[in-house]
Each structure stands twice: as C-alpha cells, then as structure tokens.
Amino acid sequence: MKEKILLILTAAILSGADFDYNASIVASYGDNYDFYSYSENRLDLNLFYNNIQAWIQYEYSNPPEIGFPLNDIRKFRVEYARDNFTIKVGDIYEYWGRGLVFNQIDDQTTNYDNGTRGLFLGYTNGGLSLSHLNGNTEIWFFGNDLRTPYFNNSHSMYGNQAQYDWNNISLGLTQLHSNETHQKYFGEAYVNHKLKGIYGSIMLDNADLFVEYVDKKSTEKASLFQGIPHDTLKNGYGVYGNLNLYLGSWGLTTEYKRYVFDSGHGDFTADEYGNRIGFQMMPTLGREQNTTLLGRVVHPYNFNDERGLQLSLTGPLPLGLNLLTQYAHLSRNDTWQSLTTIDWKNKHIDGLLPGSDESSLPYWENYQEISGFGLDDKLYFRFGRGNNKDIIKVFRFFDGQQRSMILTESWNYDTTEYYGYIYVDSTLVTDTSFTALFDVESKMWQEVGSNTYPFEFSYTHKNGYSLGIGFEYQERKKRNISRGNATFYNGSDSSWSLINPDNPDSFYVNYESQFTDWNSERVKTQFNRMVTLSFSKASKWSLTINHDQSSAFDGPKTIDPYYNPLEALIFGDIKYFTGDRDRSAPPRFGQQRWVSAEVAFNLSSSQRISIMYGSIQGGLYCSNGICRQIAPFNDGVKLSYSAIF
Amino acid sequence: MKIYIITILLCFSVSLFAKENETGRVIPDLKIKLLNGKTTSIHELLKDGPLMIDFWATWCKPCKKVMKHLDTYHQAYKENGFKVLMINQDTPRSIGKVKSYIRGKNHQFIVALDPNQKIAKKLNGLVMPTLILVDQDGTIKWRHQGYMPGEEVEIEHQIKTLLGLNTESGSKDS
Numbered sequence: 077m078k079e080k081i082l083l084i085l086t087a088a089i090l091s092g093a094d095f096d097y098n099a100s101i102v103a104s105y106g107d108n109y110d111f112y113s114y115s116e117n118r119l120d121l122n123l124f125y126n127n128i129q130a131w132i133q134y135e136y137s138n139p140p141e142i143g144f145p146l147n148d149i150r151k152f153r154v155e156y157a158r159d160n161f162t163i164k165v166g167d168i169y170e171y172w173g174r175g176l177v178f179n180q181i182d183d184q185t186t187n188y189d190n191g192t193r194g195l196f197l198g199y200t201n202g203g204l205s206l207s208h209l210n211g212n213t214e215i216w217f218f219g220n221d222l223r224t225p226y227f228n229n230s231h232s233m234y235g236n237q238a239q240y241d242w243n244n245i246s247l248g249l250t251q252l253h254s255n256e257t258h259q260k261y262f263g264e265a266y267v268n269h270k271l272k273g274i275y276g277s278i279m280l281d282n283a284d285l286f287v288e289y290v291d292k293k294s295t296e297k298a299s300l301f302q303g304i305p306h307d308t309l310k311n312g313y314g315v316y317g318n319l320n321l322y323l324g325s326w327g328l329t330t331e332y333k334r335y336v337f338d339s340g341h342g343d344f345t346a347d348e349y350g351n352r353i354g355f356q357m358m359p360t361l362g363r364e365q366n367t368t369l370l371g372r373v374v375h376p377y378n379f380n381d382e383r384g385l386q387l388s389l390t391g392p393l394p395l396g397l398n399l400l401t402q403y404a405h406l407s408r409n410d411t412w413q414s415l416t417t418i419d420w421k422n423k424h425i426d427g428l429l430p431g432s433d434e435s436s437l438p439y440w441e442n443y444q445e446i447s448g449f450g451l452d453d454k455l456y457f458r459f460g461r462g463n464n465k466d467i468i469k470v471f472r473f474f475d476g477q478q479r480s481m482i483l484t485e486s487w488n489y490d491t492t493e494y495y496g497y498i499y500v501d502s503t504l505v506t507d508t509s510f511t512a513l514f515d516v517e518s519k520m521w522q523e524v525g526s527n528t529y530p531f532e533f534s535y536t537h538k539n540g541y542s543l544g545i546g547f548e549y550q551e552r553k554k555r556n557i558s559r560g561n562a563t564f565y566n567g568s569d570s571s572w573s574l575i576n577p578d579n580p581d582s583f584y585v586n587y588e589s590q591f592t593d594w595n596s597e598r599v600k601t602q603f604n605r606m607v608t609l610s611f612s613k614a615s616k617w618s619l620t621i622n623h624d625q626s627s628a629f630d631g632p633k634t635i636d637p638y639y640n641p642l643e644a645l646i647f648g649d650i651k652y653f654t655g656d657r658d659r660s661a662p663p664r665f666g667q668q669r670w671v672s673a674e675v676a677f678n679l680s681s682s683q684r685i686s687i688m689y690g691s692i693q694g695g696l697y698c699s700n701g702i703c704r705q706i707a708p709f710n711d712g713v714k715l716s717y718s719a720i721f
Numbered sequence: 722m723k724i725y726i727i728t729i730l731l732c733f734s735v736s737l738f739a740k741e742n743e744t745g746r747v748i749p750d751l752k753i754k755l756l757n758g759k760t761t762s763i764h765e766l767l768k769d770g771p772l773m774i775d776f777w778a779t780w781c782k783p784c785k786k787v788m789k790h791l792d793t794y795h796q797a798y799k800e801n802g803f804k805v806l807m808i809n810q811d812t813p814r815s816i817g818k819v820k821s822y823i824r825g826k827n828h829q830f831i832v833a834l835d836p837n838q839k840i841a842k843k844l845n846g847l848v849m850p851t852l853i854l855v856d857q858d859g860t861i862k863w864r865h866q867g868y869m870p871g872e873e874v875e876i877e878h879q880i881k882t883l884l885g886l887n888t889e890s891g892s893k894d895s
Contacts, residue, residue, distance in 0.1 A: 096746060096747055096749065097746075098746070098844065098845050099845070100845040100847070120842070120845065122842070122843050122844075122845070124749045129749070129843070131842065131843070169837050169838075169839070170837065171813050171836055171837045173813070174813040174814070174816070174817075175812075175813040175814060179812070179813050179814075179836075179837065180837060181812065181837060181838075241758075244758055246758070277758075279757065279758045284820060286817070318817040320817065320820055320821055322820075322821070322824050325824060325825055325826075325827045326824075326825065327820065327821025327822070327824040327825045328821065329817055329818050329821045331817055357812070357813070357814065358814065359813070359814045359815070359817070360814055360815075364779065364780040364811075364815050365780070366780040366781070366782055388818055388821065390821050390822055390824075390825035391825045392825065392826075392827065398825065398826065400825075447785075449789060453789070453790075456786055456870065532782075534786075534870050535870075536870040536871045537871075540871040540874065541871070542869065542870040542871050544870070612869045612870065612871070613869075613871075614869050614870065614871030614872045614874065614875065615869065615871075615872050615875050618869055678867070681863065681864060681865040681866075681875075682864040682865060682866055683866075684866055684867060718848060718866065720845040720848075720851065720864055720866060721864075
C-alpha cells in the first residue's frame with residue numbers, strides 16, 4: 077500500500093502535473109571505536125495540489141543512531157481541505173490546549189513519537205472549530221539499551237475537540253478515549269483510559285491568561301483465577317495555569333501546575349496502569365536549557381505526581397543589554413513517612429504551593445542571563461548563571477516516636493515434697509515492660525545540586541570572518557544524606573534501631589558523596605568545564621573545536637582505551653608526535669576529557685555538510701521535556717548532510 | 722559504507738536538480754495562528770509585498786542572534802511592503818514564554834505560533850533557523866538553513882535584490 081502511494085506521488089511529480097512540492101534530506105553517518113556505526117537517512121516530501129496536500133517521509137537507516145533499522149516509508153499523510161471541512165488520513169500530529177490531554181510530537185533526537193496513524197476530521201465555521209480523530213498509536217520507550225527501544229505501549233484511540241473563539245477569548249472542550257496494551261517488564265496490562273478536558277484563554281493588552289484542566293479515569297482489565305473479573309479503577313486530574321503580565325518592554329511569565337494522576341513514595345512510580353499516558357505531553361515548568369552542562373542537570377520531571385510554579389522575567393537593561401531571570405520550585409503532591417522499610421504512608425501537602433520537605437522530592441531551579449550586542453552589532457555576548465537543587469531519591473524517612481521494650485528475666489524456685497524427698501523446681505519468668513515514648517528520626521535521601529556559569533562571545537569582522545568562544549563551568553554535588561538517631565528498621569521487634577540504645581538523644585548527620593575520582597576515592601564535588609572555539613566565514617564554512625572535561629565519575633569508573641592525534645594536539649602532547657608515547661596506553665591526563673572538531677560547509681544556501689571527528693561525552697540529553705541517556709561517542713567520525721529544496 | 726555513499730550521491734543529485742528548478746515554486750497558502758490570537762494565511766500576508774519567513778524557538782541560540790537583524794530589516798523595508806514572519810516552534814510545554822520574550826526584545830516583526838511543527842514540516846523548516854524569502858506573487862526566491870555570524874549581510878542582500886533596491890549584480894553567496 078505504502079509503495080503504491082509513493083509510486084503514484086513520484087509519478088505525479090515526474091509527469092509534471094500541476095503539483096507543487098518541496099523536499100528535504102537529512103543524512104547522517106557515524107562510526108566509532110565502540111563498534112557502533114550508524115547510517116540514518118530521511119527524505120521528506122511535501123506535495124500540494126489545489127485543495128490536496130500530501131506528506132511522505134522515507135527512511136533508510138541501518139541502523140539509525142537510536143531506534144529501529146528501517147528501509148521503508150516511515151510516515152505519510154494526505155490532507156484535503158474544502159470550504160469549512162478538513163480531512164486527513166495517515167500519520168496525524170495534533171495538539172489541544174497546552175497538552176494536558178493531547179499533544180503529539182515526533183522527536184527524532186529522543187526517539188519519542190506519539191503520532192496516530194488514522195483519520196482526522198475537522199470543521200470550522202466562524203469562531204467555532206470541531207475536530208475528531210481516531211486511529212492507532214505505538215509509543216516506544218527505552219529499557220537498559222540506550223539505542224534500541226524496548227517497551228511498547230499500544231493505543232487504540234479516538235478523541236474529539238470543540239473550540240470557540242470570540243474576540244480575544246477562547247474556550248475549548250476535549251475528550252480522549254484510549255484502549256492501551258501496556259508492556260511491562262513482565263507481561264502486559266490492558267488499560268482503558270478516559271480523559272475529559274477544558275481550557276480557556278483571554279488575551280488583553282497588558283496581560284494574557286490561560287487555564288486548562290483534565291480529568292482522567294483508568295480501568296485495568298484483569299482477571300483472577302478461573303477468569304473472575306477484577307477490574308481496578310484509578311482517578312486522576314491535572315491543572316495548568318499561565319498568567320503573563322507586560323509592562324512596557326518587560327514581560328513576566330508565571331506558570332502553575334498540579335498533576336495528580338498516580339503517586340508513590342520516593343522516586344517510585346507504578347508501571348501498571350492509571351499513569352499519565354503518552355499523549356499527555358504537559359508543560360514541565362522547568363527552563364528549556366540551551367547550554368550543554370545545564371542540559372545535563374535537568375530535573376527528571378514526574379508527570380504523574382508533581383506540582384509547582386515558575387516565574388520568568390525578561391526585559392531590556394541600559395546600554396542595549398537584555399536580562400532574563402527565572403525561578404522554579406516543584407515537588408510531589410504528598411510528603412511520605414516510612415513506617416517500616418516497605419510500608420510508607422503519605423500526607424497531602426496543604427495549599428497550592430509545592431513542598432520543601434525532603435520526602436516530597438522538592439526541586440529548585442533559578443537562572444539569570446545577561447546578553448547583548450555591541451560594537452555596531454559585531455559583538456555578541458551572553459553571561460549566565462544557573463543553580464539548582466534536586467532531591468531525587470528517598471530511601472527511608474521516619475520522624476515519630478516509639479517506646480523501647482525492656483525484657484526482664486528471672487528464675488523462680490519452688491520445692492515439692494514427695495514421700496519425704498524434697499525436689500527443687502525452677503521456672504524462667506520473663507517480664508516485658510516499655511520505656512517512656514521518645515523521639516525517633518531515621519532519614520536518608522539522595523540530593524544533587526549544581527552551580528553552572530555559561531559564557532558565550534562572538535565577534536564578526538566586516539569581511540565576514542567571525543570568532544566565537546564559549547566557556548561553561550560547573551560545580552556539582554551528588555550525595556546521600558542520612559540524619560537522625562536511628563538507622564535501619566528492625567523487623568524482629570518492630571522498631572527503629574537507635575545508634576545509641578542507651579541515649580536516644582544521640583543524633584547524627586552523615587554526608588556521603590556519590591562522586592569518585594580516578595583512584596575510586598570519594599570526592600565532594602565534581603567540576604565540569606566545557607570550552608568551545610569556533611571560527612567561521614559567513615555563508616561558507618565553520619570550524620568548531622570542543623573540549624569537555626570532568627573531574628569525577630558519577631557511577632562506575634570508565635577508561636578511554638584509545639588516544640587519537642586530535643586529543644594529543646589539543647593536550648599539547650609532543651611525545652605523541654615524536655613517537656615517544658605508547659599509543660596503546662593513553663596517558664592519565666587524557667582521561668575524563670572529550671575532544672571533538674567539526675568542520676561544516678555550506679554547499680549552497682540550502683545545502684550543508686559537516687564532518688565531526690573525536691569524542692562526545694554521554695549523559696542526560698533533554699529535548700521538549702523528554703530526557704534520555706545518550707551513549708558516549710568515542711573516538712569516531714560523524715558525517716551529516718542536510719538540504720532543503 | 723557503500724550504501725551510504727550512494728545515498729549521499731543520490732541526495733546531492735536530487736538537490737542539485739531541485740536547485741536548478743527552484744525558480745517558479747509557489748509557497749502553499751497555509752493558515753497560521755499569530756501571537757496575538759488572530760488567524761491569517763501566508764498569501765494574506767503577501768498582499769502588501771514580499772515576505773521573509775524564519776523558523777525559531779526560545780531555546781535556539783543562533784535563532785536569537787539572527788532575529789535582531791531580521792527585525793531591523795522588517796522595519797527598514799516595511800515601506801517597500803516587505804515583512805518578516807517569525808514562526809515559533811516552542812511546544813505547548815514552553816509556549817507560555819514566547820510573548821514575554823518578544824515583548825522583552827521589543828521586536829516589531831510578525832510572530833506566528835506553530836507548536837507541533839505543522840507549518841515547519843510543510844515548509845521544511847525543522848532545522849532552525851531556516852529562512853525562506855517569498856516574492857509577492859508567492860514565488861520562493863531564496864532558502865537558507867542555519868546562521869553563522871556575518872550572514873546577515875547576505876540576508877539583506879537577498880531582500881534588497883528582491884525589492885529592486887540593489888545596485889550590485891549577483892549574489893554574495895557564490
């Protein structure tokens with residue numbers, strides 16, 4: 077079927093019919109010493125003919141950088157619009173409101189695709205617009221493998237939206253129904269999701285307001301022995317609000333969210349049913365970072381159970397400068413108490429604001445930036461400062477009272493006379509008593525925090541040559557903190573074990589860093605530095621050299637066994653070039669450093685080719701609020717080509 | 722590797738073929754939603770004169786650099802009927818900050834919203850920034866991907882050529 081569509085559309089172009097079209101090509105190839113090579117090529121073709129529009133995306137990837145190998149039409153869609161009606165068939169990508177119910181994206185960089193293959197019907201008349209869509213969606217998630225997805229959630233869905241716009245006011249109603257086959261580590265869950273939403277907005281001269289609410293009900297279809305039905309129900313809701321205020325050239329953005337779909341203690345979230353589903357791509361309320369080091373310390377947003385607020389102020393300063401400042405505070409909706417090791421009890425946080433108690437996994441983030449142009453717009457610069465603190469795990473969290481049991485044992489002696497003989501009998505008597513109530517605290521959590529300072533500068537000469545320098549410096553801490561007068565929970569006597577049983581007032585605070593140095597010794601702080609140098613000739617070419625360095629390991633120690641000439645050149649290692657360096661034994665100073673060089677050429681204004689050689693550090697990569705761990709790229713070559721026509 | 726080289730060569734051939742045949746291509750009349758909440762279409766914006774379309778996002782660093790220059794050109798050539806249309810690709814997750822950002826910079830160009838990249842996909846603007854210069858009759862005259870500092874000279878050259886304000890002949894982008 078797909079081949080036929082491609083053939084018909086290609087034939088139509090070549091036959092010179094009244095089609096108009098545009099296309100783009102993205103081709104990339106990579107090979108590194110880890111023996112993972114990839115070749116990823118995509119052709120996007122858009123066709124326009126009167127009221128008909130069509131889109132085809134062909135992919136040849138064997139294998140792609142991330143995802144599954146493919147040599148086929150990956151996406152297609154045909155649209156027909158006439159008068160007030162629109163019909164779309166194929167791969168549909170729509171969004172409603174701010175995405176609390178429905179927001180579809182195809183993000184190649186994180187391999188997240190929640191598009192629906194099906195049918196879309198739309199009708200508009202004046203301020204009224206109605207839409208319906210239905211079809212099937214396959215959403216893939218990663219498991220342990222960083223390149224190939226493992227879990228698949230399959231949705232058979234339909235949804236409806238109605239929106240009415242009147243002057244500067246909009247009001248919308250949404251409804252989504254999905255039958256999901258949810259793949260788990262072991263087996264599958266069959267879940268029915270029903271979502272209903274409402275949103276509204278008003279735009280004024282000096283203010284905008286947007287509010288959205290969604291109500292969600294999920295039912296898991298399950299059966300016990302002998303097929304006895306055992307359906308379970310879970311309810312949830314989400315609220316998002318956005319108020320923007322403007323005064324002159326200053327703008328203040330305020331956002332609030334409260335997502336209550338599913339909850340669990342610590343960083344635990346049930347992988348069963350009733351969670352937020354893959355269509356719900358909701359606002360994060362964290363800054364969309366655009367520097368490498370800040371991008372690596374992004375908070376792992378929990379769309380099932382998180383509330384928070386974000387403030388962002390932007391405006392001009394004297395001397396042509398611009399200021400951007402941002403603050404966000406998020407937390408779960410509950411605080412948690414670990415009554416035992418496995419028994420946790422929650423307490424809802426009162427009011428609207430996020431909590432600061434460690435058991436509610438709070439997160440704070442702030443960022444300030446000053447940027448501007450100078451020297452007749454030839455100079456561009458940007459200074460930033462980002463700071464965050466995140467409680468990412470809670471291992472135990474008890475704060476209460478208990479009594480200690482006191483066991484007293486004694487022997488009771490008795491005598492018995494029997495036909496003139498005296499017998500002595502003894503009995504062990506156990507007496508149980510309790511001490512008075514005393515305070516017990518046993519807490520342990522994991523906390524990460526960082527301070528990052530990005531700096532960027534570029535100067536362009538009138539002959540078109542420009543020089544750019546980027547520098548980022550980061551101090552990062554990651555530590556387990558334990559505090560209290562008790563450590564573990566003792567199941568045998570159902571109590572928390574005091575560190576000093578004779579003195580409940582003996583409290584301790586212990587910090588254990590999770591970073592280790594080259595000798596596997598724990599170090600308090602990880603220092604990260606990234607330097608980028610770029611030199612370019614406008615519209616022709618650019619050369620970029622990147623040096624990334626980290627002082628400590630976050631996890632197991634990794635050794636780079638390969639030493640390449642670019643690294644030797646950047647490190648100023650003369651021995652490498654004089655033949656005095658054993659290339660099979662890279663020097664210590666080359667470890668935990670990643671160097672790469674990239675040359676890009678503009679073949680024409682719409683064609684670009686680039687070649688990269690070197691290494692790129694792996695780690696967290698975030699885009700559109702979706703984060704994934706990127707595998708490192710070690711001592712290899714990347715080649716990419718892109719064109720639009 | 723062999724397949725990859727063949728693919729690259731094929732891409733080159735196709736795109737060079739397309740470049741030769743680029744003149745005369747008409748931009749489709751797509752509906753767009755503006756930052757002020759109103760709806761219009763690309764052909765509607767072309768009624769007064771040529772249009773420069775650029776795709777951007779609040780997190781895109783090179784986009785922000787070129788925006789300043791595009792705003793300058795929008796204001797400098799508006800009497801010639803020229804306009805700049807900046808199509809924003811922030812997702813619904815971060816779209817709340819777009820208006821504040823534009824107000825903060827005091828930009829005067831037209832800003833449209835494309836939160837799930839419908840317009841960008843139809844005009845091949847997924848790489849940011851992507852510039853498309855359209856003549857008043859809808860003909861696409863020039864396309865450009867990416868931004869290197871200094872390229873604003875070429876951008877202005879293309880605008881002035883289209884408006885008939887250039888006394889020099891030929892493009893600076895050889």
